[in-house]
Amino acid sequence: MTASRQEPPTPAPRRDAPLLVALTGNPNCGKTTLFNALTGLRAKVGNYSGVTVERKEGRLRGGPPHQHVVVLDLPGTYSLSPQSLDEQIARDALLTRLPEVPVPDAVVVVVDASNLQRNLFYATQVIELGHPTIIALNMADVARENGLEVNVEQLSRALGVPVLPMVASKGEGIAELRVLLNTLPHSLTQPANPAGLVRVRPEIEREAASLRDRIAALGQRHAATARAEALLLLGDDKNLENNLPRAGGELLQQVHEARARLEAEGIDWRTALIEARYTAVSAIFEDCVRETAPDQETLSDRLDRVLTHRVWGLVILAAVLTLMFQSIFTFAELPMTLLEGVVGWVGREVGTLLPPGDLRSLIVDGAIAGVGAVLVFLPQICLLFLFIGFLEDTGYMARAAFLMDRLMSKVGLHGKSFIPMLSSFACACRASWPPAPSKA
Ligand SMILES: Nc1nc2c(ncn2[C@@H]2O[C@H](COP(=O)(O)OP(=O)(O)O)[C@@H](O)[C@H]2O)c(=O)[nH]1
Ligand SMILES: [Mg+2]
Known part of the structure; x- marks a missing residue:
C-alpha cells in the first residue's frame, strides 16, 4: 500500500470537535453496508436542512478513546455534476458548501471493484478535491468471480491515495480501514498530486486557475478544492446555476467569458474535460487491472x-x-x-x-x-x-x-x-x- 505523504497545507484539525469521515461513491457500491459495519447500525437519521434528502450519520464504533469520530453516509452519485437533489447534496457536502457539514477529516470513496472503470470516474473527481482520501475497493469478491485481478499497490500509486480492498458485506477489510480511521488525522494526508491525476489542456488549466482564485476569494480555503470547483464550473453544461458556490453570482459572468475564450481557441469545453477524465481513467484501469478469465460466463449472465x-x-x-x-x-x-x-x-x-x-x-x-x-x-x-x-x-x-x-x-x-x-x-x-x- 503506498499512501502518499505530503505536508497538509491546512493546520491539523481541531481535536475537541468530532472528526468527520464522509462515505461517498456510486449508488449500490456498498456505502451503507460499510457505514453499518463502521457504526454498528447505530445511526442518527434526519434530513439535510430545507430538503427531503436523508442524512445518515453515526459514531465510529470502537474509535479512538478520546476522540469522537462521526461517519456520514452521503447519498450515492455517479459524478460531481449532479442530476438529482440527492446527488447535489453529495456534491455540496464534499465541496464544503453545506453549513451543517464541516470540512471532512477523511473521505472514504467506496468503489465497486467489479465496475471499476465507471467508479473510478467519480473517485478521481473526489480525489481532486484534495481532502485526505481513502479508496475502499469494495465488492472484491464479485470482481474476483468476474475474473478481474486488481493490482492494489499500483492503483494506490496511480491515484496517490491509500487503497483498501474489502468485502463490506462479509466484514472483510473493515479492520484495515479502522486502523487508518482510528489514528486520524495522523494516519492520512492529502492526495499526492490531485491536479496531476487527470491532465487537462493548458488552455483549460489557465482558465481554471483564474476561476480558482475567484472561488478561493469567495471563501474556499482548500486550493485543490477551489481548482476542482473551477473545472466543474467550466465544464458544467446544464446546471451552472446550482453549481455556483454560495454568493458566487458574479462568477457566472467570469465562467461565460472563460468559455468564450476557449471556444475562440477552438476548444470544446463541454467534452474536453470529460474526455480527459475518461482517458486518464482508462489508462489507470489498463495499468492496474488484469482480466484473468475475460470470456467466462457467470451464472447470472446465463x-x-x-x-x-x-x-x-x-x-x-x-x-x-x-x-x-x-x-x-x-x-x-x-x-x-x-x-x-x-x-x-x-x-x-x-x-x-x-x-x-x-x-x-x-x-x-x-x-x-x-x-x-x-x-x-x-x-x-x-x-x-x-x-x-x-x-x-x-x-x-x-x-x-x-x-x-x-x-x-x-x-x-x-x-x-x-x-x-x-x-x-x-x-x-x-x-x-x-x-x-x-x-x-
Ligand atoms: N457481493 C458483495 N455484495 C456487497 C458487498 N458490499 C455490499 N454488498 C451488497 O450490495 C448491495 C448494495 O449495498 P448498499 O450498502 O445498500 O449500497 P449503497 O447504495 O452504496 O449504500 C447490498 O445488497 C449489499 O449487501 C460486497 O463487498 N460484496
Ligand atoms: Mg445507501
Missing part, C-alpha cells in the same frame, strides 16, 4: 440470456405470474374462509347482545362487516408481498422490469413501473377472481 430473451423471457414471465396468482388464490383460500367464519361469528354474537335498531345495524353491519371485508383480504395481500419480495431478492423483478421496459416505454413509463402495476393488478384481480365469490 440466466439473463434466457430470462430477458425477447420471446422466452415473456413466456417465462407469463408462467411466473400465472403460477404466482394461482398460488395466491389457492393458498389464501383456507385462511380466508376461516377469517370469514370468525368475522361472521363475531357479528352474530354481538348482534344477539344488542337490541334491534340503528345502533346494532351500525356496529354489526357497519363496523364489524366493514372491517371484516378488509380483513379477509389480508392472507392474499401477505402472500402477494411475500412473492414479490421473493422475486425481488432473487433478482427476477429487475429482469422482468428490463423485459417490460420496451412495452412500458410506449406509454411513456419506465420498465420499473411494471412492479407497482403488478401489485394493483393483483388487487383488481381479487375483485373479479375467482369468478363466483363465495360471499357477496
Whole structure:
C-alpha cells in the first residue's frame, strides 16, 4: 500500500470537535453496508436542512478513546455534476458548501471493484478535491468471480491515495480501514498530486486557475478544492446555476467569458474535460487491472440470456405470474374462509347482545362487516408481498422490469413501473377472481 505523504497545507484539525469521515461513491457500491459495519447500525437519521434528502450519520464504533469520530453516509452519485437533489447534496457536502457539514477529516470513496472503470470516474473527481482520501475497493469478491485481478499497490500509486480492498458485506477489510480511521488525522494526508491525476489542456488549466482564485476569494480555503470547483464550473453544461458556490453570482459572468475564450481557441469545453477524465481513467484501469478469465460466463449472465430473451423471457414471465396468482388464490383460500367464519361469528354474537335498531345495524353491519371485508383480504395481500419480495431478492423483478421496459416505454413509463402495476393488478384481480365469490 503506498499512501502518499505530503505536508497538509491546512493546520491539523481541531481535536475537541468530532472528526468527520464522509462515505461517498456510486449508488449500490456498498456505502451503507460499510457505514453499518463502521457504526454498528447505530445511526442518527434526519434530513439535510430545507430538503427531503436523508442524512445518515453515526459514531465510529470502537474509535479512538478520546476522540469522537462521526461517519456520514452521503447519498450515492455517479459524478460531481449532479442530476438529482440527492446527488447535489453529495456534491455540496464534499465541496464544503453545506453549513451543517464541516470540512471532512477523511473521505472514504467506496468503489465497486467489479465496475471499476465507471467508479473510478467519480473517485478521481473526489480525489481532486484534495481532502485526505481513502479508496475502499469494495465488492472484491464479485470482481474476483468476474475474473478481474486488481493490482492494489499500483492503483494506490496511480491515484496517490491509500487503497483498501474489502468485502463490506462479509466484514472483510473493515479492520484495515479502522486502523487508518482510528489514528486520524495522523494516519492520512492529502492526495499526492490531485491536479496531476487527470491532465487537462493548458488552455483549460489557465482558465481554471483564474476561476480558482475567484472561488478561493469567495471563501474556499482548500486550493485543490477551489481548482476542482473551477473545472466543474467550466465544464458544467446544464446546471451552472446550482453549481455556483454560495454568493458566487458574479462568477457566472467570469465562467461565460472563460468559455468564450476557449471556444475562440477552438476548444470544446463541454467534452474536453470529460474526455480527459475518461482517458486518464482508462489508462489507470489498463495499468492496474488484469482480466484473468475475460470470456467466462457467470451464472447470472446465463440466466439473463434466457430470462430477458425477447420471446422466452415473456413466456417465462407469463408462467411466473400465472403460477404466482394461482398460488395466491389457492393458498389464501383456507385462511380466508376461516377469517370469514370468525368475522361472521363475531357479528352474530354481538348482534344477539344488542337490541334491534340503528345502533346494532351500525356496529354489526357497519363496523364489524366493514372491517371484516378488509380483513379477509389480508392472507392474499401477505402472500402477494411475500412473492414479490421473493422475486425481488432473487433478482427476477429487475429482469422482468428490463423485459417490460420496451412495452412500458410506449406509454411513456419506465420498465420499473411494471412492479407497482403488478401489485394493483393483483388487487383488481381479487375483485373479479375467482369468478363466483363465495360471499357477496
Ligand atoms: N457481493 C458483495 N455484495 C456487497 C458487498 N458490499 C455490499 N454488498 C451488497 O450490495 C448491495 C448494495 O449495498 P448498499 O450498502 O445498500 O449500497 P449503497 O447504495 O452504496 O449504500 C447490498 O445488497 C449489499 O449487501 C460486497 O463487498 N460484496
Ligand atoms: Mg445507501
